[in-house]
Amino acid sequence: MAARGGRGGGGSSGHCSQDKSITLPPDEIFRNLENAKCFAIDIGGSLTKLAYYSTVQHKVARVRSFDHSGKDIEHESPYEVTVQEEITARLHFIKFENTYIETCLDFIKDHLVNTETKVIKATGGGAYKFKDLIEKKLGLKVDKEDVMTCLIKGCNFVLTNIPHEVFAYQKDSDTEFRFQTNHPNIFPYLLVNIGSGVSIVKVEMEDKFEWIGGSSIGGGTFWGLGALLTKTKKFDELLQLASKGQHTNVDMLVKDVYGGAYQTLGLSGNLIASSFGKSATADKDFSKEDMAKSLLHMISNDIGQLACLYAKLHNLDKIYFGGFFIRGHPVTMRTITYSINFFSKGEVQALFLRHEGYLGAIGAFLKGAEQDNPNQYSWGENYAGSSGLMSTSPDLCPMQRTRSGTFDMFEMDRLERPLVNLPLLQDPSTYIPDTVDLTDDAMARKYWLTCFEEALDGVAKRAAASQPDSIDAVERAEKFQQKYWNKLQTLRQQPFAYGTLTVRSLLDTREHCLNEFNFPDPYSKIKQKENGIALKCFQGVIESLDSLDWKERQLALVKGLLAGNVFDWGAKAVSDVLESETQFGFEEAKSKLQERPWLEDSYNEWLDRLKEGPPHKCALIFADNSGIDIILGVFPFVRELLSSGTEVILACNSGPALNDVTYSESLIVTEKIAAMDSVIQSALKEERLLLVQTGSSSPCLDLSRLDKGLAVLVRERKTDLVIIEGMGRAIHTNYYAALKCESLKLAVIKNSWLAERLGGKIFSVIFKYEVPRE
Amino acid sequence: MKKQGREHGSEVQSNRAARGRRLHSALGPRTSPSSRHLLPVFPWFGLDIGGTLVKLVYFEPKDITAEEEEEEVENLKSIRKYLTSNVAYGSTGIRDVHLELKDLTLCGRKGNLHFIRFPTHDMPAFIQMGSQKHFSSLHTTLCATGGGAYKFEQDFRTMGDLQLCKLDELDCLIKGVLYIDSVGFNGHSECYYFENPTDSEKCEKLPFNLENPYPLLLVNIGSGVSILAVYSKDNYKRVTGTSLGGGTFFGLCCLLTGCSTFEEALEMASRGDSTKVDKLVRDIYGGDYERFGLPGWAVASSFGNMVSKEKRESVSKEDLARATLITITNNIGSIARMCALNENINRVVFVGNFLRINTISMRLLAYALDYWSKGQLKALFLEHEGYFGAVGALLELLDTA
Secondary structure: OHHHHHHHHOHHHHHOOOOOOOOOOOOOOOOOHHHOEEEEEEEOOOEEEEEEEEEEEEEEEEEEOOOOOOOHHHOOOOOEEEEEEEEEEEEEEEEEEHHHHHHHHHHHHHHOOOOOOOEEEEEOHHHOOOHHHHHHHHOOEEEEOOHHHHHHHHHHHHHHHOOOOEEEEOOOOOOOEEEOOOOOOOOOEEEEEEOOOEEEEEEEEOOEEEEEEEEOOOHHHHHHHHHHHHOOOOHHHHHHHHHHOOHHHOOEEHHHHHHHHHHHHOOOOOOEEEOOOHHHHOOOOOOHHHHHHHHHHHHHHHHHHHHHHHHHHOOOOEEEEEOOOOOOOHHHHHHHHHHHHHHHOOOOEEEEEOOHHHHHHHHHHHHHOHHHOHHHOOEEEOOOOOOOOOOOOOOOOOOHHHOOOOOEEEEEEEOOOOEEOOOOEOOOOOOOOEOOOOOOOHHHHHHHHHHHHHHHHHHHHHHHHOOOOOOOHHHHHHHHHHHHHHHHHHHHHOOOEOEOOOHHHHHHHHHHHHHHOOOOOOOHHHHHHHHHHHHHHHHHHHHHHHOOOHHHHHHHHHHHHHHHOOOOOOOHHHHHHHHHOOOOOHHHHHHHOOOOOOOEEOHHHHHHHHHHOOOOOEEEEEOOEOOHHHHHHHHHHHHHHHHOOOEEEEEEEOOOOOOEOEHHHHHHHHHHHHHHOHHHHHHHHOOOEEEEEOOOOOOOOOOOOEEHHHHHHHHHOOOOEEEEEOHHHHHHEOOOOOEOOEEEEEEEEOOHHHHHHOOOOOOEEEEEEEOOOO | OOOOOOOOOOOOOOOOOOOOOOOOOOOOOOOOOOOOOOOOOOOEEEEEEOOOEEEEEEEEEOOOOHHHHHHOOHHHHHHHHHHHHOOEEOOOEEEOHHHOEEEEEEOOEEEEEEEEEEEHHHHHHHHHHHHHOOHHHHOOOEEEEOOHHHHOHHHHHHHHOOOEEEEOHHHHHHHHHHHHHHHOEOOEOOEEEEEOOOOOOOOEEEEOOOOOOOOEEEEEEOOOEEEEEEEEOOEEEEEEEEOOOHHHHHHHHHHHHOOOOHHHHHHHHHHOOHHHOOEEHHHHHOOOEHHHOEOOOOEEEOOHHHHOHHHHHHOOHHHHHHHHHHHHHHHHHHHHHHHHHHHOOOEEEEEOHHHOOOHHHHHHHHHHHHHHOOOOOEEEEEOOOOOHHHHHHHHHHHHOO
């Protein structure tokens, strides 16, 4: 897997030598150092984790109405698109082997241009040892922070901010990593940190935790005793030995004590009666592998047992395991999981964290960045800048450890606005946005990975074409293509690298990679053009709708909404059509639609509801595409709702994704429509039509991470209808989402594989009207 | 027959939750209900066959009438003479003379109770001897408990022409503990504890009155460890167990030091210094870790110093033996303490042959329980350490009569 090898030492580092004085690849690691501040460092027994806060300058596409100087006639387009520089905050974390500390510190010193930072927060056992070196090299004062406080701060942070942070490890399963939905309330939990010894900490609140116990039998015991028994010096090598051994040659099992008759007692004969019991009674030599395995079982079982006893005493059922004993080692996760299952009789689940290795660094960083209030913001994992789980695992990439310079990275973007649950979710703790788990479903995974691979060339071309004036657009587009291609290859091998693999995560990763290479909105020009065309048709569409009787009009509105949804540059089948048939329009789209009955068709129930029930109080609509979709599909529908007395909250993405309509575009489009239409105009004026942003820049929709302002408004207006439109938001995600109020999920399936899976053909229609059970 | 260790343990981690299968009613034809006063015929044995050690208790009747003496068959007489006139049997069998209970009255008979042990791997030789001495001709019932009662049942039948009466080991253990404690130790207390366990100067062994024993946590440390919560004579449950027991201590010692007997391992441990092997809290934090209230002397990582090559080269075998002993003992103490807290029991009785001649572990257990529970938990010990299962087996024999 050549692409993966390129990860740490990738980019310009193809020639990094085995020598200790490695040349660091500046493109890849320690990015954005120029403006870095708030440094923190966590130096463990073998790995160093460095954290810093930085601002990232990148391009964003802005839309702006033309000046109203009466020269509108000149403009084909309804607004202008400009590219501006924007500064956002990003957290960078880099993990590397301690041997590179000096080289890394030199590198940082050389690249740190203007920082007002005076101190560096330090934690971890090695912080003492390297204190002088850090102070000398960086000229920063080292400020030591308590290890456990940092660990827990970091743990709270990732549990709160990163979806799919937590996973259970399943042995002998297709998907070894079973990611968990983030629970809205992370407390209380037990953190079992297995370093050289074991610390068991009960965490009750953000700043309230208690050391409730520990054990001296931990990673140091495995390592130290293992080194004595097997003459193998390195921890990783000991684990390798253990994974090849047979503990039954060393341990005394129940069946060794009971003979063949243990079955009569209802015991499993394979249980260990006495660890190393055979080395006391048998007079022979034992293999290194067998002893290492026996030692691993002994220690894992012991830790699991104690963890269960503490969990029981404190009435806790969530136990997170961390520390170097666990870190990225499937073999220890397996034995710990087994032990917890055994001792808790399945009542407690052993849980692990994707970013476990970074907890101390994150915590130390948070301690140092308190004046910036990082906990006030919501954060998002940047898939483009993060290496992903097990990127350096010796078990998965045995060659990797021998390479010099294995750097693992993790980046988080500070989001403009805090994200919260949609208050209308029936049960936030069980809500899973994604419809298909591609880590589970190998067939679907293969299909979608291939699908994204095949579309990549087109996406890269479109990105380059979107910036015709930029001299390096083609080069950047190639870099984007390479980066996303590498990500896709990584995901083929390790679908679990960034949590549960879903169509949404594939789409989001693509957006992150595009942003990374300064293609903030490759579709801005297309959207601009389509919005212009659609606006011109708006009045005609309204007139023809108004000429229909009520019942006909309702169906026409729904069909219009669906036809609008055909205009989706994200779907390859459609983008091919749109590229070749420039005349493809609203009427052509309608003719493509499946005839009723639709693949999923509860239109009659919807119609009955409109006919018989009182008008809805307030509808929340999640819009999909720009152009015909929003203007000729959604707006007439909105207009009808407003006319019948329903208030409307129209939610659009905060940032661009494909040709999805953004919040700022929606503002302009609405303004233009209001100028043509009195219903929309008065609704805007009277605040019966409200435009909000979702807080997202994804073509999909995660109802558990929505803009706080949206959530507040939804509550205030007593929203009783949610309309979710489009394949990304209503099929790839939320198809099974249960809400507390009525909902309408509608989409046109623009992918024949997916249509077939759902039992239909391409351009099949999903119209799902749901009423919550009382 | 060099390696000889503590007593056996039961299985470890199994949760034999359903201990429904009580095994004590399977006695043979010799107990006819019509003959209430008919005692089992001599000899009276109780056998506990563990993973490492076999424990045998033998009741020697001292009130034999001339008439009985006359009737006593030669085989029986020779067995009695052989067992009572020797303190060692073969190269590995040992009679713990200091534990002998004198002038005991059992089922109306007066006599002495003898305590004998030998390694489980000598079991075939034992059965062979029984066969040679025509043990089966005595028509006695041999009550046995421990895993070996199952493992060797077939051998007893085919080699020795003997039908074993298999008994549940936890039933026997509790029965034995309660009985021995009730009769006392030749006028002394069977149960004892350490006063001032946290003060090595003032620490002393004192008798403990276990008259009202319930509830108690019974920790049996053999090759592995079983932990039972006992609420009354016949209400108890197995709480948990651990595979880190006496077998682990001895097994690791054999691998690390090349020693060959339990006694040798303990002797080495008594001369070693575990702080050279273990990483203490003060090795990491320079002193106490106040944030968590951890004292500097506490072990942070057992064998933690052994990750360093230099330190591996500078420790002695005695240090390693000591560290192994401390590691295993602390861990048992820790698990026992957690079980006591979870079961809401504050008296913890430690038994099993791991504690035989092992004052280091007993004092450490007493200390650890007291220190970490802030004086809430009390560690208790019994003089007959590993023999309770065998005593229980003997009592079952008499009970059914």
